[in-house]
Amino acid sequence: MKLPEDDITPVITRIKRAHGQLAGVLRMLEEGRDCEDVVTQLAAVSKALDRAGFALVAAGLKECLASDEPADLKKLESLFLALA
Template identity: 70%
Template sequence: MELDPTRMTPVVNRIKRAQGQLAGVLRLLEEGRDCEDVVTQLAAVSKALDRAGFAIVATGLQQCLTQGDGVDGVDVKKMEKLFLSLA
């Protein structure tokens, strides 16, 4: 199933923000900054990417339910696997 690009705009923005945060983490490492600062920023990147992943899966599920065959058209095992891959 293809995702609606207009519904993915917030996700794309979140990933771009995470990309900037990750560049910041690299900069902190290259500058030899404090471990706590690096780990804090790295945790923020990780959380942003997790949220983006969950948003993608949730949007896909919603599209399946509203545009497909409803609940019967949802591959539950596949959706479960996607959610668990983010856990």
């Protein structure tokens, strides 16, 4: 299912932000920064990616509800559970 650009643009922004955060985590590790600081930033990256995934699933559900075609509920459920 192709999602509307209006739904994808914020997800792309969120993933780009997470990409930058992950680069920061790598730098922190290479610099020998404190474990607590690294884990805090890693948790932020993880949360950003989770939110991006849930935003994609929500956009897919919205698109299915607006569509005249029957939704593949098993596929949507599988996508949702992949993020759990």
